[in-house]
Amino acid sequence: MLRGRERRGVTPAAARSGGAAPARAGRPAPSAGPDERIRQLEARVAGLEASERTPATERDILRKAAEYFAGETNW
Structure with a gap:
């Protein structure tokens, strides 16, 4: 956590x-020039996109595991 x-x-x-x-x-720093600010914002967007992909990947892995274990249960 x-x-x-x-x-x-x-x-x-x-x-x-x-x-x-x-x-x-x-x-971004308030005194940074426009080019530097754009670079900082692009880096921030890339980081947010990467952090958005992580939960989706984890969800897909858990779904596949649940399907696998549900198929393994033959009571």
Whole structure:
């Protein structure tokens, strides 16, 4: 559970107090130029897309395992 919070940028102290961490890693710096900001946003989008694929992959693996074990049960 803690790993998920770390990926979202919430520190353990902020998680206990209910608030988010003041400095989030994926957020572009306000003083960055337009090109740098675009690069940062593209990196953030790529990271979010990768994190979106993970639960889908895990779900597919669990579905296949459930189908396999349901077929193995011959009472």
